[in-house]
Amino acid sequence: MRILLQFPEGLKQNAIEYAKELERKGHAISLSASPCFGACDLAIDEALAIKADKIIHYGHAEFVNAKLPVKVEYQEYPIAADLAFIAKAKKELKGIKAVALATTVQYVQLLPKVKKSLEKFGIKIRLAKGHFAKYEGQLLGCDTGAIANVKGKVDCVVYFGAGMFHPLAIETEKVLVLNPVTKTVYWITEEIMRFRRRRRAMLIGALEAKRFGILVSTKIGQLNLTGALRARDELRKRGREAHILVANYVDSTAIKNFNSFDAFVNTACPRLGDDYELFEKPIVNLAELGELLNLIDSVKNK
Amino acid sequence: MRILLQFPEGLKQNAIEYAKELERKGHAISLSASPCFGACDLAIDEALAIKADKIIHYGHAEFVNAKLPVKVEYQEYPIAADLAFIAKAKKELKGIKAVALATTVQYVQLLPKVKKSLEKFGIKIRLAKGHFAKYEGQLLGCDTGAIANVKGKVDCVVYFGAGMFHPLAIETEKVLVLNPVTKTVYWITEEIMRFRRRRRAMLIGALEAKRFGILVSTKIGQLNLTGALRARDELRKRGREAHILVANYVDSTAIKNFNSFDAFVNTACPRLGDDYELFEKPIVNLAELGELLNLIDSVKNK
Numbered sequence: 001m002r003i004l005l006q007f008p009e010g011l012k013q014n015a016i017e018y019a020k021e022l023e024r025k026g027h028a029i030s031l032s033a034s035p036c037f038g039a040c041d042l043a044i045d046e047a048l049a050i051k052a053d054k055i056i057h058y059g060h061a062e063f064v065n066a067k068l069p070v071k072v073e074y075q076e077y078p079i080a081a082d083l084a085f086i087a088k089a090k091k092e093l094k095g096i097k098a099v100a101l102a103t104t105v106q107y108v109q110l111l112p113k114v115k116k117s118l119e120k121f122g123i124k125i126r127l128a129k130g131h132f133a134k135y136e137g138q139l140l141g142c143d144t145g146a147i148a149n150v151k152g153k154v155d156c157v158v159y160f161g162a163g164m165f166h167p168l169a170i171e172t173e174k175v176l177v178l179n180p181v182t183k184t185v186y187w188i189t190e191e192i193m194r195f196r197r198r199r200r201a202m203l204i205g206a207l208e209a210k211r212f213g214i215l216v217s218t219k220i221g222q223l224n225l226t227g228a229l230r231a232r233d234e235l236r237k238r239g240r241e242a243h244i245l246v247a248n249y250v251d252s253t254a255i256k257n258f259n260s261f262d263a264f265v266n267t268a269c270p271r272l273g274d275d276y277e278l279f280e281k282p283i284v285n286l287a288e289l290g291e292l293l294n295l296i297d298s299v300k301n302k
Numbered sequence: 303m304r305i306l307l308q309f310p311e312g313l314k315q316n317a318i319e320y321a322k323e324l325e326r327k328g329h330a331i332s333l334s335a336s337p338c339f340g341a342c343d344l345a346i347d348e349a350l351a352i353k354a355d356k357i358i359h360y361g362h363a364e365f366v367n368a369k370l371p372v373k374v375e376y377q378e379y380p381i382a383a384d385l386a387f388i389a390k391a392k393k394e395l396k397g398i399k400a401v402a403l404a405t406t407v408q409y410v411q412l413l414p415k416v417k418k419s420l421e422k423f424g425i426k427i428r429l430a431k432g433h434f435a436k437y438e439g440q441l442l443g444c445d446t447g448a449i450a451n452v453k454g455k456v457d458c459v460v461y462f463g464a465g466m467f468h469p470l471a472i473e474t475e476k477v478l479v480l481n482p483v484t485k486t487v488y489w490i491t492e493e494i495m496r497f498r499r500r501r502r503a504m505l506i507g508a509l510e511a512k513r514f515g516i517l518v519s520t521k522i523g524q525l526n527l528t529g530a531l532r533a534r535d536e537l538r539k540r541g542r543e544a545h546i547l548v549a550n551y552v553d554s555t556a557i558k559n560f561n562s563f564d565a566f567v568n569t570a571c572p573r574l575g576d577d578y579e580l581f582e583k584p585i586v587n588l589a590e591l592g593e594l595l596n597l598i599d600s601v602k603n604k
């Protein structure tokens with residue numbers, strides 16, 4: 001079988017061992033060398049170009065519901081972790097009655113054990129499922145439903161995992177991180193507040209923009225041309241200039257070469273704006289467009 | 303009509319005026335926001351994803367012969383230039399009897415006039431057509447046939463144009479540049495020799511490599527999976543490890559995340575290796591593979 005293997009950036013270092021193993025079984029293997037940022041980001045174009053029979057996409061859980069022109073097999077990549085360090089959380093969670101617990105897909109199989117460890121502190125643990133997630137308690141870069149869906153029923157959030165990408169978008173201010181890599185426990189309330197202020201600043205920045213670029217990604221789990229056209233038309237109705245910009249991977253250098261955009265509306269990955277420093281312009285997500293339009297209208301009517 | 307406009311990096315700054323003009327005529331316009339590096343680099347995937355009826359590809363001449371899944375209209379982008387500065391070349395070309403004259407597609411319409419100006423110095427001008435070129439005297443990043451095809455019949459090369467990308471790959475050492483942007487005239491013999499030494503060093507570097515990545519681009523004018531598989535098999539026959547890496551745009555960061563390649567064989571744009579510093583490893587073009595294999599064999603048989 002001709003198979004294209006696809007790995008997210010953090011797992012590419014292990015890719016070749018998987019390729020060799022599958023070759024030993026008699027398959028013809030190629031590796032996708034494009035950046036891969038999530039379950040939404042399937043190497044469909046590469047698979048079609050080399051006429052692959054199948055993509056094996058490692059490290060993420062099922063996500064895309066669209067009918068795919070090539071077979072995709074998701075191979076999760078569970079990572080083991082010693083949980084003894086969770087004892088350190090007892091002191092931090094003193095006085096807390098109920099928490100929302102969440103993690104990323106590679107640790108999701110550990111959640112029952114993490115839950116038990118926390119319950120020993122006499123805390124009620126609530127797990128919920130996000131809209132795009134496969135598992136209860138699973139966070140995606142674009143979906144914090146695992147937490148949003150228990151809002152009001154908990155005193156704080158406990159995030160089990162490493163890195164800032166996933167927990168940054170959490171809507172609750174109080175987030176305690178249990179980091180299985182460093183085996184440390186710490187609050188990231190400050191970072192979350194800073195992230196929100198930055199998003200707010202981008203919205204205000206976009207308010208003054210004359211010329212908008214509407215970003216559309218062709219990644220099969222991100223493509224939203226309808227949303228982009230709506231954004232364009234609504235902005236034009238309000239006297240702003242707006243143009244549709246289409247790419248697979250939205251490259252800041254290519255975007256900057258267009259030279260004269262004042263701000264962007266992003267219909268692709270909602271976390272693209274995290275790299276706003278590369279784009280050097282405000283980036284507003286489609287989900288925030290309504291708020292932007294209201295701001296524009298209210299300024300106009302003053 | 304739903305049209306996707308595609309501009310190379312240097313022309314993206316003018317893209318929006320073209321978009322507006324076509325919208326005034328009633329077309330639905332989107333802009334490709336991907337990097338575009340040549341006539342080989344058509345935004346087919348973007349066009350299919352947004353169901354465009356046509357791509358208008360600016361700044362390059364026809365190149366791709368493959369049957370395309372979407373209509374492509376090439377719009378060249380001729381740039382005017384004052385030719386008076388060519389008089390400065392007289393001194394430099396003293397004693398020269400015949401030259402090969404070449405330029406890039408945006409100046410190709412000026413070649414008859416440039417030719418006349420040079421003929422006034424009593425020099426014979428030879429023009430030839432490269433394999434992938436549309437016009438006589440036209441250089442492409444991957445095709446210096448305009449010069450190679452008159453090899454032995456000229457004393458030196460005259461390149462009319464700006465930038466180093468196109469003239470660097472010229473096989474003749476003696477190249478006089480007539481630069482219409484700076485209105486200056488200068489030899490780039492030294493730079494060409496340095497470029498060649500660098501290519502040679504990469505070949506020698508690759509000789510010691512244990513693990514090769516074979517780079518394949520899905521760009522419709524660059525895709526060469528057959529060549530890649532041949533390269534892989536020939537290297538494996540010689541006891542080297544080799545794996546196929548497929549991407550549209552070959553991104554050095556993603557490639558480096560694979561972590562353990564010692565060298566690359568490049569079956570995509572032969573100028574990709576110009577960015578070898580980004581890849582931090584030797585990159586050998588498919589056209590140089592035979593030489594590499596001979597080197598490997600000769601070292602082995604010693």
